[in-house]
Amino acid sequence: MANSRAQIGERLILIIGCIFAAAIPFVVVPLALLVALIAYLLKRWRIIQPDAPTIGDMFYRGQVAVTTRVVLLLLFGTLPLMLVKTHAGALSLWFVYNVIVLFLVVLDVIISPRPENLVIERRMPRKLSIGRDNHIEIIITNSSHRPLSLELIDEFPEEFSGDRKNITLELAQRTSRSCSYAVKPLRRGCYFFNRTVVRFRGLLELVVFQQEYGEACRVEVYPDIAAISRFELRMKRGQMAEAGLVTERRRGCGSDFESLREYVKGDEFRRIDWKASARKNKLITREFQSEVNQSVLVVLDCSRSMGAVVDHLTLLDHAVNSALILGYQVMKKGDRIGLLAFSDRPHIFLPPGRGKAHFYSFTRHLYAIAANRVEPDYETVLRAISASRLRRSLLMVITDLTSGEAVNKMLAAVPMVSRKHLTAVISVLDPKLQEIANAVPENVDAVYDKVVARSMIERVAGLSRHIEKIGVATMLITPRQLNSKLLSHYLQVKMRSQL
The missing domain is CATH 2.60.40.10 (Immunoglobulins)
Incomplete structure (x- = not known):
């Protein structure tokens, strides 16, 4: 289509050029010969390629357009029509002037670099x-x-x-x-x-x-893949203690035997290996390490309330980013990571596993998670986990406890799942909620907003206390605290051998 348009355009230019040549041959013919000679020399010297698009082709493809300078020059060319008294003389000057402008435009296309x-x-x-x-x-x-x-x-x-x-x-x-x-x-x-x-x-x-x-x-x-390397760097620099992250390893914690070493002052007597001490004729202590191949299941709420935007990202996006970092650390420590995403029903379930292929699958599943405009059904999901053959795991339920009456159904199902699995409920709070609750109201609307914010915070705190009475850990945290709090809880569970 573009080639046919270019051919039509070139024919029109040829016809118009012939008309101009017939009207004022003493001007048009020399200019045309000069343009042809310049084009031939430029191709001969390989300044432009022999197979380069023609000028008509470039104009009709939208590759070339005239500038405002050409428009001004053409407007300036109307002056002879006003200044010269004889109509024939003015028209001749106008033709000559416009032919020169056209020649300069064509010359600019020829001598300039091509796209x-x-x-x-x-x-x-x-x-x-x-x-x-x-x-x-x-x-x-x-x-x-x-x-x-x-x-x-x-x-x-x-x-x-x-x-x-x-x-x-x-x-x-x-x-x-x-x-x-x-x-x-x-x-x-x-x-x-x-x-x-x-x-x-x-x-x-x-x-x-x-x-x-x-x-x-x-x-x-x-999800924020780059956050993994940033988090690793912060851990190496020892900056995570400021955020409340437990990173140090307790000597002798865990129940998996690791090695024997010589007794040092401060070691527990129950760790002494008496048979090895008798053979070596000195006190020998057993070293233990944290258990590996334990299971962690991240349970992500993908309901309506998790679509709230905080710092340009939704609460769900913050939770997904934190789940990615947690999954990476779990894999590094030799444990298994799994994922369950739900709203009014389960959407994604990835059984706990380990290895690079599994972590890639874990990342792909996080990539596909999206918030749904429905209320969460905690009871159905938690009952399904309890009834499954999933071995004892650390369940981290990341949700928003301000999501309404649906949270009350969680209270009935949490005791059932906590009998088999070590469960933690993490509620992600919008920091603006606390700001509104603490702000000094300036008008009636601000007073109403403050009352609503305080009632929501008190309700979430009450639910949290009720869940803790059942024996389930709860955390009320902002999106910026998610990374450190999730990892701290996981490390504490490992060090205490709670699984």
Whole structure:
């Protein structure tokens, strides 16, 4: 279609040129011969490629457009019609002037670098982390013999936040240069980057070249994968104690035998191996390590209330990110990690397992979790866990206890599941709720908001106390505390050999 349009355009230009040549041959014919000679020499000297698109083809494909300067020049060309007294003389000057402008436009297209002289490459990870700045790098190569002033537009998905300003840069001849920008995905899922658009002006600045480069790029937004390495680094630097994370290993804790060593002052007498001490003729102590191959099941609430937005992410996204970090640490310590996502019914169930393949499956399941606009059915889910053949595990139920009357049904099912499994209920609270409850009201609406916020906090605290009386651990925490609190609870359970 584009080729046929280009052919029609070239024929129209040829017909118009013939009319002009018949009207004023002393001007048009020499100019046409000059343009043809310049084009021949440029191809001969390989400044432009012999198989490059024709001028008509480039205009009809939208690769070339005239600038405002051409419009102003054409408007300026109407002056002879007003200044010259004789109509024939004015018309002749107008024809000559416009032919010269047209010649300059064509000349600008011919002598300027073509879009084919540019190579654009976009480098980016295929898996992006939600809620974090992900850097996109674009490499531009100019293979022409002239420097270019470029304007680059890289369209990223609307669901991402980032600076949508056009990137401008100067690029010397036969050089490469890179530029980068950052995007922050706000939702998990699959998205597409459009092709990269580049604009640059001709040498005479009478035309603008525009071309799309590359192909649409598919990316997947996962839970915050980069948080794993950041969390590991913080642990190595010893910064997690400030957040309440128990990271130290207790000597002699656990029930799995590890090794024998010489007795030192402070060791428990019950740890002394008397037979080994008799053989060595000195006191020998047994060393134990925490048990491995234990099961941890993350139970994620995906109901309506978990769709509330805190710090640009939903409560569910915060919970998913924390579950990913917890799963990684559980796998590192030789234990098994599993996942159950539910709302009014179970949606995803991954039995506890270990190994790299299992952790990849765990990550893929977290990637697919989405909030549903329904109330949670705790009773059905907890009863199903209790009735399953799942061996004794640490259940971490991450939910929002402000979700209404549905929470009351949890109270009936929690005792049943806690008989078989070590259970912890973690309620993720919106920090704005506490801010509203503590704020000084300035009007009637603020008073009403404060009363509602306080009643919700008191209700959640009452539910938490009731659950703790059953013998189930509860935590009321903000999204920023999730990572450290989940991992601390897991480590404490291991050190105390509660499983």
